[in-house]
Amino acid sequence: MPLLKLENVTKCFGGLIAVNQVSLEFETGQLIGIVGPNGSGKTTLFNVISGVYFPEKGRVIFEGLDITTFPPYKRAPLGIGRTFQIPRPFASATVRENVAVGAMFGTLSGKVSVEESLEIADQTIERVHLQEHRDKPAGTLTPVEKKLTEIARALAMKPKLLLMDEAMAGMHPNDIDQMVDFLKQIAIDEKIAIVAMVEHIMRAVIGMAEKVIVLNQGSKIVDAPTKEALEDPKVVEVYLGHPLEE
């Protein structure tokens, strides 16, 4: 049974079809890259999976459960975590409190106490190496630290699927490589399927993803192992412009 399955999902905004008849499957522990040019429907697809939007047509199935019309706060505890394109930590709360929120509300039992959540937060903060910023308000951090706070907050939810919207945008190439290694490691350690959405940082996609889904104008044009997908003539034509150099 796939972890997440989309069946012919269509999402429109008025006359604009943002996501058109998309079907796909993610497996447990898989590292997936979603790429596509600006406006190709990547963020909308994420919003349909995390429940911010409900699709007009099609179904969203998570671990065999039809969650098409579940609100976001019911999906998160099932194991769907997400980070945002522009990091959105809770600015006035400290890093520790931010991460504790993930542990407190993002787990299925819903019975994690405040103290337990803070303990989980401390452990998770160590994993992303933010110990020294633990008690700072998240609003005062640098963009990369904010991104790490968001990732820690999502990890504290113990997700089975982690959706990362533009995970590497605006990062230094060295940081990208570190981040890729880190994400690979947690995918293995915690059996989390990580879906990273990337607009143009091919370095991250090639380094991380096992398979790549390419979207264009709301439709899925390719869904294949990374190398194969990026060499596909359609992808070269609509997205890359010229074949990738080795």
Added chain:
Amino acid sequence: MKKEITKYYPLIPVFTAYLFLFLIGKNISGMWQLVAMLLFYCALGQAFNIFLGMTGYVDFGYVAFMGVGTYGMALAITKLAHIEGLGIGIIIIGFILALLMSTLLSMAVGAVALRLRGAYFAIATIGVNEGFRFLIEGARIWNGSEGLIFTAQLNEILGRNAASALMTFWADIIVLIIAALAAFVTLFYMRSKIGYALTALREDEDAAKVMGINVTKYKIIAFITSACFAGLVGATSWALKTPYVFPPEVFEIHYTIEAIIIVLLGGAGTLLGPVAGGLIYGISKYYLSIFLPGFQLLIFAPIIIIIIVLFPEGVVGMLKYRLKDSALARFII
């Protein structure tokens, strides 16, 4: 066990402030009137802070909850006064009715208005207060615009001396108890999951949702709690202290504005903020109206603007920031 106690340290400055107010009012003659006013503003600020401060939503119809609370107490006294032997029990029934009515109204308003966000919520709530006042006046509910006057009933039930003591002293003590209770509940919320959920949704409602927080549920919890305290303050300050109620007086948007000023002045979402805000606002208002009668608003407006510009996080917000590495930090939140 020690940790359990340190959790409640931030209540110390709040309760100390109340104790000082009480002692000043009790021991310095002529001060009780000012103290009573300050207690009212502190209680109002603390009640409103649970919603405004913790969720970041501005409710312009807040005074409506105080209004229905006042009516709850007024109705209990006027309708039940003929029953023999209720005595002081009638006031307890009044409080229960005030709680019930403010809860019901806040549930009705919350279910509709809390679906809106930001400015839309604020505008919708202005309508609630005005609408409710016109409903009472127009449909002649609870005696319509003639209001309810129950001085006689209160004298009859409690006796003239006890009723007079209630109006001039005990009502203010009840306000103090309500304010202290509101502080306790605020701290309890802050330290529990409710507080974390409210902070999250105040900062970023969409992000809070995808973190698994049922934002509507927590907004409604804060809204109803805040409304209940407003109902109690109304029932005490506006019904027991002055035993009459007229719709235009209790559904007066002016009080909502005062509550907003107090919370923002002191520091929205902080525990000590509404107390500091209530004291600053009350004291300035009182003395400005003595020394510069008629000009108090003209002078007060720029003072508020200056404070808000200098300390956008409120006075306590600023203090909290300045003291964050000192030993005092754990007392101020």
